[in-house]
Amino acid sequence: MTNNALRQSLHLHMARWGLKRFTSDADYFAWQRIELSSSDLIQLRKVVAQKHEGGHLDEVAFYDRSAQPQILPVLYSQRYEYYIEVGSRVAACLGDAAHILDFGCGVGILTTFYAAQYPEKQFLGVDRSPASIAVARERAQGLGLGNLRFECVDVELQPIAGSQDLIVATHSLVQAEQDPGIPSQNWQTFERTHDSKQQALFEQRTGLDIRLDRLSALLAQKGRMIVFEKTRQLARRVPLQRALAARGLGLVEQPELVRYRLVEEVADDGPFYLLGMEAGSTLHWDESPEPDEGPPCDPMQFKTHATDQDAPLYENHGPSAQGVWEQLHEKRLLKDTTRQESDGRQLHVELGQAEEGVYLYCANTFDQRQLVIVEPARALMLESYYRQIVEGASG
Ligand SMILES: C[S@@+](CC[C@H](N)C(=O)[O-])C[C@H]1O[C@@H](n2cnc3c(N)ncnc32)[C@H](O)[C@@H]1O
Structure with a gap:
């Protein structure tokens, strides 16, 4: 299926989930006021504020709250363009994998799309938010998807059983969005030293270490992984790439930055990585700053x-x-x-x-x-x- 056809199909899928596309923020907020009661709005704002303050429990509470039937379409419609951009790219990269894990699948908006597109493949969605998993199960059943199951697991607390040909991790591996990453050696260079202590600290702070250890252990021989995180800044991109490489993952395709529109912001995220455990990749990890659109050099x-x-x-x-x-x-x-x-x-x-x-x-x-x-x-x-x-x- 072409990328265009996948996108069309994804738009239809989003409509089935009750998600709406908005081209103006004003239209979105007008709709939000119609859809949510004032007490729902207040509660939503409270949970969002708590999530920004950090902490593991608050994050689970945030995703549990986001899964409530009246909140879900309103909150997740903010991410409409994200789903289109990321979901269509992931769906185009599933290749011949028979068993696929969607790690941190949330309520399963994208997982149900992948499963509907590829009925011959078996999908497993895993998330630590119990309310999100309950919604995901209910929706999968409503959509008549027999090739998909969901498990409520916090991968930091317990491993996932089984073996997977492909693991998808989109916005679920590198938590701690505010973490600035690893600084360069000094102000005159963009290069980072290979400092294992600094790398380990970054992985611990963001929860990347245990997640990647447990996920990479699930990969079958020559298994693949799709990774898409908020790691556009070099200071976060370098330690993510080094963490992936240290687990034996290499680039299968040239990574690509993805731009999409959210309510009240335009996000530049990624890169979108298609990775493999097979040896001999000829592609190299890029640790240089993103080319900017600066004025003429002279x-x-x-x-x-x-x-x-x-x-x-x-x-x-x-x-x-x-x-x-x-x-x-x-x-x-x-x-x-x-x-x-x-x-x-x-x-x-x-x-x-x-x-x-x-x-x-x-x-x-x-x-x-x-x-x-x-x-x-x-x-x-x-x-x-x-x-x-x-x-x-x-x-
Ligand atoms: C931003 S959402 C992304 C959802 C989905 N992957 C997407 O692309 O829209 C992050 C999800 O990862 C889940 N998550 C974070 N850490 C996790 C962990 N240690 N184990 C399981 N799920 C986790 C959260 O509960 C949340 O639902």
């Missing part, structure tokens, strides 16, 4: 294109700012500060002169880069900006 070229008189001569807030800063002509440093922040990151900020003008360069070990160049007559503006960053950093 600041002088940028100047000739600038239309706004008040605009700086050059401004770049992406990783490519580093290359431009390295190549500035006849750089003379006026002042600089490098310091360790309380969250572990190292921050460097410098003010200098170059043939191109007066510049401010700011870099940190979580891969943020910023280069601004102005005409010498506007140097005071950059100086005050420099002070703000230094004071903000120390405060």
Whole structure:
């Protein structure tokens, strides 16, 4: 089936689940007010706030609450585009696997889609939220799916039995969304040292260690895994990739970043990984920053294109700012500060002169880069900006 046909079929499947697609946030919130009573709305907001505060129990409570019949379509419609983008990609990658596990399947919106598309394959959905699993079972039965079963298991507390040809883990492996990941060696590089202690700490903090150990142990010989997490930032992508590689998983396809629209935000997630246990992959893990869409690398070229008189001569807030800063002509440093922040990151900020003008360069070990160049007559503006960053950093 082509990806387009899979997407069409997924839209129909979503309608069967009562999920709606919205192109405007205002329309979505108007619908939310019609669908939910004010007490449901209050309760929903309370659970969402608790989840953001963290903690294992709160997360299970959040997913239990999300599975309630009146809440489910309203909450999960926010993720409509996510289901279309991720579900269609996963469905296109199931290959010849006969036994497939959907880890952290939630209420089974996507698991029931995969099972309906591939009646010849056997599916198992696992989740630690009892209410989500109850809904998943009920829906699978309602959809007449005989090739799908669900188990309520917290994989951190107990292993899953059996062997699987393919494991799907979408938004279920790397918890701790706020975890910034592993910093680079220093502010001048995007590279991470191979520090096993730092890696182990990241895996523990995010729950990745036990999940991946238990899941990879389930994979049959030459088994495959599909992974899609919120690990777009290099600082999270690198330790995820190293954790996968350490469990014997290699790339089967070039990973791909996925962009989709949620209510009140556009999410850039991923990469979407198709991985295999077979040896000899010719594809390599990419540990370089994502190419940004920065302005032209030559600041002088940028100047000739600038239309706004008040605009700086050059401004770049992406990783490519580093290359431009390295190549500035006849750089003379006026002042600089490098310091360790309380969250572990190292921050460097410098003010200098170059043939191109007066510049401010700011870099940190979580891969943020910023280069601004102005005409010498506007140097005071950059100086005050420099002070703000230094004071903000120390405060
Ligand atoms: C964000 S939802 C993702 C659901 C689904 N995979 C999707 O792509 O829409 C994460 C799910 O993973 C489940 N989960 C997280 N940690 C788990 C664990 N240790 N064992 C089982 N399920 C877990 C949660 O209960 C939740 O339902």
